Amino acid sequence: MSGRSPAGADNGVTQRDPADAVFEALADPMRRRLLQTISGSPATATELAGELPITRQAVAKHLTALSQAGLLERERSGRDVRYHVTPAPLSRAVSWMADVGGQWDERLARLAQISGTADTGGRRLSD
Amino acid sequence: MSGRSPAGADNGVTQRDPADAVFEALADPMRRRLLQTISGSPATATELAGELPITRQAVAKHLTALSQAGLLERERSGRDVRYHVTPAPLSRAVSWMADVGGQWDERLARLAQISGTADTGGRRLSD
DNA sequence: CTAAAGTGCAACCCACGAGTTGCGTTGTGA
DNA sequence: TCACAACGCAACTCGTGGGTTGCACTTTAG
Numbered sequence: 001m002s003g004r005s006p007a008g009a010d011n012g013v014t015q016r017d018p019a020d021a022v023f024e025a026l027a028d029p030m031r032r033r034l035l036q037t038i039s040g041s042p043a044t045a046t047e048l049a050g051e052l053p054i055t056r057q058a059v060a061k062h063l064t065a066l067s068q069a070g071l072l073e074r075e076r077s078g079r080d081v082r083y084h085v086t087p088a089p090l091s092r093a094v095s096w097m098a099d100v101g102g103q104w105d106e107r108l109a110r111l112a113q114i115s116g117t118a119d120t121g122g123r124r125l126s127d
Numbered sequence: 128m129s130g131r132s133p134a135g136a137d138n139g140v141t142q143r144d145p146a147d148a149v150f151e152a153l154a155d156p157m158r159r160r161l162l163q164t165i166s167g168s169p170a171t172a173t174e175l176a177g178e179l180p181i182t183r184q185a186v187a188k189h190l191t192a193l194s195q196a197g198l199l200e201r202e203r204s205g206r207d208v209r210y211h212v213t214p215a216p217l218s219r220a221v222s223w224m225a226d227v228g229g230q231w232d233e234r235l236a237r238l239a240q241i242s243g244t245a246d247t248g249g250r251r252l253s254d
Numbered sequence: 255c256t257a258a259a260g261t262g263c264a265a266c267c268c269a270c271g272a273g274t275t276g277c278g279t280t281g282t283g284a
Numbered sequence: 285t286c287a288c289a290a291c292g293c294a295a296c297t298c299g300t301g302g303g304t305t306g307c308a309c310t311t312t313a314g
Binding site for chain 4: 044045046056057060078079080081
Binding site for chain 3: 028030054055057058061062078079080
């Protein structure tokens with residue numbers, strides 16, 4: 001993404017809420033791929049870089065982004081750092097989607113409630 | 128987003144799958160806001176621009192993006208175009224997330240399968 | 255018929271992020 | 285102790301997307 005707002009001061013999207021980070025993190029295909037891989041089995045940046053067409057540094061950046069979104073957790077052991085998935089934030093995202101989707105599908109609505117109570121505690125998470 | 132791949136030809140993320148568009152569309156806060164607003168009640172670009180700190184043109188672009196992701200549907204009536212939400216693609220996204228989340232929540236997994244079969248027909252949708 | 259409102263291009267600007275290279279630091283193993 | 289491996293930080297490049305302005309086109313209202 002990019003675009004900022006030469007309009008000055010407040011864009012209306014001033015509040016940096018948690019959901020932002022999650023959606024932003026999931027926006028990048030490479031990051032989704034990483035997340036998926038790690039979900040299979042925890043891995044280090046170097047390992048991941050070995051399986052991907054990008055450098056370790058690039059991987060590291062993505063991992064940082066995913067971590068900041070709360071989707072990954074670092075686990076250091078000696079000189080290497082192993083990452084594993086902490087999917088909790090996903091339910092907030094799911095919750096938001098269900099909110100937007102409305103009752104387009106009763107099942108999804110149920111899903112929203114469940115994931116909502118799962119760790120969000122309730123409604124309202126973004127804008 | 129940005130970044131391309133000077134690495135040449137195939138990055139490993141060559142396949143432009145549908146999920147890409149959805150996640151990409153949801154990445155932008157303004158777009159999420161639009162989606163949310165429209166989900167409340169269908170609206171035209173000009174209407175939306177009136178409630179937002181950006182120009183109508185910018186709104187139009189976002190609406191195009193959301194439409195291409197299959198999240199909106201245009202409905203022309205005379206000189207104005209009204210958009211309303213078509214949330215089906217969201218279930219694919221949800222399905223993907225549940226896939227990554229694994230069995231972090233058994234209930235979510237079950238529902239994810241359901242919403243997956245809702246219009247995905249099955250598993251596997253991205254990378 | 256004409257003015258105004260709503261859309262639809264198209265060109266342009268520029269911040270930001272994905273990716274890179276380079277180098278310093280810290281562990282590990284022989 | 286010394287070499288290698290995995291990290292971490294920093295600087296730099298460049299493409300892309302969000303946003304804007306400007307103008308042409310079509311429909312509605314008076």
